Amino acid sequence: MAIGFAGILMRLSDVNPLASAFWRMALAAPVLWLWALRVGRQDRAAGRRTGFTPALALAGAYFAGDMALWHSSLHFTTVSNATLLSNFAPVFIALWMWFAWRTRFSRIFVIGMLIALAGAVLLVAPNATSADGAGDRKLIGDALGLASAVFYAGYQLVIKDARDHYSTARLMAWSTTVTGLALLPFAVAAPGAFLPAHAAGWLPLLGLALLAQIGGQTVIAYASAHLSASLSSVSLLIQPLTATLAAWLMFGEAIGVMQCIGGGLLLWGIYLSKRGSP
Secondary structure, rough: OOOOHHOOOOOHHHOHHHHHHHHHHHHHHHHHHHHHHHHHHHHOOOOOOOOOHHHHHHHHHHHHHHHHHHHHHHHOOHHHHHHHOOOOOHHHHHHHHHHHHEEEEEEHHHHHHHHHHHHHHHHHHHHHOOHHHHHHHHHHHHHHHHHHHHHHHHHHHHHHHHHOOHHHHHHHHHHHHHHHHHHHHHHHHOOOOOOOOOOHHHHHHHHHHHHHHHHHHHHHHHOOOOOOHHHHHOOHHHHHHHHHHHHHHHHOOOOHHHHHHHHHHHHHHHHHHHHHOO
């Protein structure tokens, strides 16, 4: 639910999309490092790693790609579309397992993947068939949202492996810092403001850091070591529902019947795919 509000807070900010992604990391990193230093003695006593490794660099790079594409997609398309399509990550994870590790999947996985693809087509169809320029703009946003899922899939794969060696605090502190550093030059060079115009403009950015990054991504990293993959993946489907309802209440982003059906099929297909994954 915390991550579900990320798109809302990004829309409320008055900086460019990449800058909002950067400030999300920059404002969260000091808090995460204070936490990591506080539990440093426990980490060493438990034999956990505390230093920097290439895996952490890779996690930060993947998450930077995810944040850059997803925050940019929110600039073009609706909060609900961007969030729904970014949840395609579990399907991309499964496809990678099949391609790289020759993992065999059950019939229910294949059925779920096909349902998810059909849902994605219905979700973006109104934007693809729109006769005005707004449709093309939204279609670009939809494509960016789907592309962000590829990077988020890579991030999840790396994080899940790194979680065996790092505490949640140390893992999030390192990965958030790397992500922020990777985003910084692009955030400065991107069109639009890098800094908020007024003091109140820092509030949405602070909300992104505290609610989405610390209250969302950190909790996911922690839960991945304590919950089954099936339960955690199903629970994450609350994210697009939260985003859609919040965008409807705050911005009037009501979606049409076809998009409602597409969104429902997309979530159902992802759920089935996760059930059928090893």
